[in-house]
Structures are given as structure tokens and as C-alpha cells.
Amino acid sequence: MSSAELHDWNPASHRKAGQPVRVHDETLRDGLQNPSVKDPDLDTKIEILHLLESVGVDSVSVGLPAAGPRALEQVEVLCREIVDSGMRIRANCAARTVASDIAPIVDVSQKLGLSIEVTTFIGSSPIRQLAEHWSPEFIRERSVAAIDFAVGHDLPTTYVTEDTTRSNPEVLRDLFTTAIEHGASRICLCDTVGHATPWGVAALIRFSREVADSVKPGIGIDFHGHADRGLALANTLAAFEEGADRLHGCLLGVGERVGNAPIELILRNLGRIGWGRDRDLSRLDELCRLVARTAEFPLPPQVSEPPRDLAHGPAF
16 A cells, blocks of 8 residues: 555444435424524525425424414425425424424325324423423323324324433433334434533433334434534434434524534535435535525635635535
């Protein structure tokens, strides 16, 4: 070997070959909770939806329809666009663990003939229990009622525990086991306040996989990371390495407080390590610039101007 050859010190991934990984976009839901962004108009959201499909994003949260009439209307329009355009991207809606939040998702699904994934969420950490005066038993009972309602209407259901990375393992074991027994097909682990390190995320993924497999092998595991410690991307890649099969992110990292994992960097990094090379990212730069312009979320100075020479690839 020539001493002039580049040497890659990065170890090869130990993730099992052939184990699929999906990418889920939260820009139009969690991303818009950033206090510094503008909510794009509906035509722009439709354009974003098509561009997300073009770069190979697998699923997208189109909103929380129980938030009000405007949110419900926009969810229906975006879902109708998916149906009318024959899009491959899967629609997903957020809901608290109450039937009244899930009912509008059921209505839109039945109206359009579209299977919409329900992501029903509830806080699981001691802080939320203290603030809300919740007991673990109350959280379990409320979770069961919501999952039963969604599954009873034949909708794929993901059970989301907020602040998972600060939750007691025995509480999580009980909640995950119960959710899966009642028909949840995925569990979503959230680093809601950006507390975790990559090592903590790896431990959480291993724990969650062991619990899920003990109940029903094949249950999906999502990871949803925030950037309070600047570790959202690193944590997401750690989750991937340990076997999480769906990774959440938002374009440009927009999101609540300091933001979420940047989905453009998730896509680029997956491609660089040999996962997701079948995705065509040629319009990723266009997508990022559209979001930056319409959400009024400025790009970093080094990429604020369009690249002069695209021969070396887009800026992202």
C-alpha cells in the first residue's frame, strides 16, 4: 500500500448488513415549534412534501390535526396531495394519548382512503410525572386507551415516550411492553431536551431492543433527537449504529428550542457510510434553501450564497 493513499480511521459499521433504515421528517410539525421560524404557506408545504419525496425521505409528519381547524385542514390537504400524486412517502400525524386527538386522524384517513400512521405521545420521565401529578399507572392506562383506539381503527401506531433519555428503565419496560401488547408497531425514543450523549443513546437503544424483542420480535424503533447539547446528529448516528431502524430529523435542524437533528446531514452521513446510496440527493440543496427562505430561518454564512460550481455537488 502506498503511503500516499488516504487512510480512513473510521471503523466499519457493525450494523447488520441488510437491516433497513428509514428517515422520517418532522419539519412541518416539530420543526415549526421553533420560536424563530415563520410557518410557510400551504403551497410551500406541498412543494416541501414533493422535495422530501425526491430526496428519498421515507415518511413525514404532516401535523397535529387536533391542534385546531387550520391544522386539520392542512393535514387533509397534504394527505390528499400524497394520494392524488401517487407519492411513496408515508404520512404520519402526531397526537397526544387521548382519543379526541386521534379521532381527526381517523376521519382524514377514512375520507381519503390513506393509511396514516398515528404517533401518540406522552411524557414518561419523573419530571413530567411531578409537574402533571401523574403516576406510572396513569401513564400506562392513558397510553393503552389511545393505542387501543388507533389500532381499533386499523391505523399503524407508534408509541412515543417524551423525555425517554431521562426516564426510569423499569417504567419504560412496563410502558413499552404494554404498548406492544396492545398493538403498537413501533416505539419512538425521544431525547426531548437534548440530555443524552451518544453512549447514553447506544445504551437506550440496546435496552429498548431487548424489551421489544422479548414481547414481539420485529417491532420498529425510532430515535428522535434534540440539539440542546449540540449532539443531535451524533446521537442520531449512534442510534443508527445500535440498530434503530427509523431516524427523525428536521431540515436545517429547525425545531423546538435550539432544534432537532438536521435531516440533510443525516441523509448525507448515511450515504457516506454506505447506507442510503440509492437515495438521489441532487435536490437536497434546493429543499434546504426553500425552507430557509420561506421559514425565514437563515442559512449559515458559509452556505448562504448558491455554490458557483455544482460539479462538486450541492452545498449540503
